[in-house]
Amino acid sequence: MNPKANIIETVINHLCHSCGACSGVCPTDAIGFYETIAGHIFPEVNEEQCIHCGLCLDVCSGQHFNNTLMHNLPEDPFTGNVNNAWIGKATDPAIFENGQSGGVVTAILARAFQSEKINTALVVGMDEGNPPRPSVRIARSPIQLIKSQKSKYAPVPLLSALRILKYEDFPVAIVGVSCQIHSLYNIFDKVSGFSQNVAFAIGLVCDRVMTMAAIDYLAEDFSKEMPYQFHYRDKKAGGYPGNIHLIATDGKSKIKPAKQRMLIKDYFTPARCRICFDKMNIFSDITVGDPNGINDADNTNGESVVICRTDKGRHLIEEAIKSNIVKLKQIDYEKIIAGQKINRKRMDWNAYAEVWKKNGNKIPDYLDRVKHETIFDIKNYKKSIYYSLKLDEFQTRSDLLLFVRKALKKKRNRDLLKLPVKMIRKLAKNA
Ligand SMILES: Cc1cc2nc3c(=O)[nH]c(=O)nc-3n(C[C@H](O)[C@H](O)[C@H](O)COP(=O)(O)OP(=O)(O)OC[C@H]3O[C@@H](n4cnc5c(N)ncnc54)[C@H](O)[C@@H]3O)c2cc1C
Incomplete structure (x- = not known):
């Protein structure tokens, strides 16, 4: 063979x-x-x-997608199938205040521990360090869940931890962004009997991650020697949605406006995220996200939107409401879709997928199953795919950070799509 x-x-x-x-x-x-x-x-x-x-x-x-994902790809993969949608927050003040949005992910996991539905949960924490980095954690108690709250907008090899889970760790709950959930289902199809070990999967709405260099960029003027904590968004720093918060071991701290994270997004987006259609994490049992664009949400203290997609998900939410660990009210899914700007996502994805194919890059085998629409102008999309594909061609991390700093100095370049081609070419030349 x-x-x-x-x-x-x-x-x-x-x-x-x-x-x-x-x-x-x-x-x-x-x-x-x-x-x-x-x-x-x-x-x-x-x-x-x-x-x-x-x-x-x-x-x-x-x-590629294996059988389960291929067969369950819904008619509209950008929105997915939905039983019911909710908005609300955790009732436990510790979980709510430390949560990224409304703390609902952690409240549901904590309840699953209490009711013995799970023995562990696969989550992602942020390790203090110099530099600080996200890491996969196997949580065995609500306290460990709380220590892993908040979003890490970074690539995290979550499923690598499956190899160290032991028999007594099952059933396990998985919290993941869409690519992690896709691969989980691919594993179910290829590793016999494994799906029975997974109690449920909570998906996070995810537009994209940023490479680890984004942490270094945002912390460039902070502690050079001392280990420090890094939060992409901390409600304790300026209220919801939360500013960037750095805290050194000697107690010194710095808060940076959330806007800085938004400004650098395009500069640190991995190319692979550009051709992911699944912002709404459509294969999870429940999907949780921020209440973006929802007018009557509590935009001062934060709330989570919760989208229930399967029977398992429905049971989880019903139990969470009944046991009073979350306070949720129903909401129209269309409102969530509009707030997450899914029509814009659809348009962007179509253009990025078109550029990807035209470049002659290998495409995932399901790409043509995701609906294609008319593309009008792909010039700017070409630029940002080209840029993302060149990211690893900087000679050093410092060169990349310097490039981004210089680009952002010019106000007109703050949108990467408007970055002059000349500047991107220079990037390639530097390499
Ligand atoms: C990379 C990324 C992109 C996102 N993009 C959007 C978006 O565009 N729009 C939107 O509405 N919401 C987005 N979210 C989700 C949002 O930021 C919150 O995570 C979500 O609303 C849940 O909040 P919570 O307070 O209920 O969760 P919490 O109680 O704070 O718990 C969050 C859980 O997420 C886990 N987690 C954190 N980072 C990761 C990671 N990288 N991979 C896997 N698990 C992780 C934590 O371990 C924790 O269990 C994104 C999240 C991530 C991680």
Whole structure:
């Protein structure tokens, strides 16, 4: 039998979204991760340990959807199927105040511990350090859940932790962005019996992540020696939606306006995120997000929108309401879709997918199943795909940070799509 290709094929084709599934299923523990110049988190394979079984590629949703995802791809993949939608918050003040939006994700997980539905939850914390970095955590108690609250807008190989889960850790709940949830379902199709170990999956609305270099950019003028905590958004710093908050171990802290995070988004967006259609995390049992664009939401203290997609999800929400761990009221899903600007997402995705194909880049096998619409002008989209694909061609991290700082100094460049082609070309020349 010919040896099969391994996960490096996904990385070479710019299709890796760092979900960690390849490493989580590898039978010989041959796959680890490294941070690139631009701050992508990519798998690396120990060729001596690799037995070329091909399982890492079989579960990789960066490249393809297996049967379950293919068969359940809804008519409108940008919105997905929905039973019911809600808006509200956790009733426990500690969970609510420390939460990113309304703390609903953590409240539901905490309740699942109490009712013995789960033994562990796979979540993502932020490690204090210099530099600080997100890390996968296996939470075994509500306290550990609270320590992992808030969004880490970064690539995190969440599913790599599956390989260290033991029999007694099951059933496990998984919280993940859409690429992580896609690969979870791919694993269900390829690893026999594994789906029974997963009690439920909570999906986060996700437009995209930023590479790890975004943390370094936002913290550039902070502590050079001291370890520090980093929060992309902290409600304790300026109220909802929360400013950027850095806290050093000696107690010194700095708050930066949320606007700075928004300004740099395009400069640190991985190319793979550009061709992801699934902002609304349509395959999860429930999807949770911010109440963006919803007028009557509590935009002072924060709330979560909750979209129920499956029977499992419905039971979770009904129980959460009955046991009074969350206070939710029903809301029209159309309102959420409008607030998340899904029509704009649809348009952008179509243009990015078109550019990707025209470039001759390899496409994920389900791309043509996601509806294509007429594309009018792809010039600007071409620029930003080109830019994202070149991110790892800076010679050093400092060169990249300097480039972004210079670009942002010119007000007109704050929208990457308006960045002059000349400047992007220079990027390639620098490399
Ligand atoms: C990368 C990313 C992009 C997002 N984009 C949007 C968006 O465009 N629009 C929108 O409305 N909402 C978005 N969200 C979701 C939003 O920021 C909140 O996470 C969500 O509203 C839940 O808030 P909460 O207070 O209920 O959760 P909390 O109680 O604060 O719990 C958050 C949970 O998310 C987990 N988590 C954090 N970061 C990650 C990660 N990188 N991967 C996997 N799990 C993680 C934590 O471990 C924790 O369990 C995004 C989240 C992430 C991580």
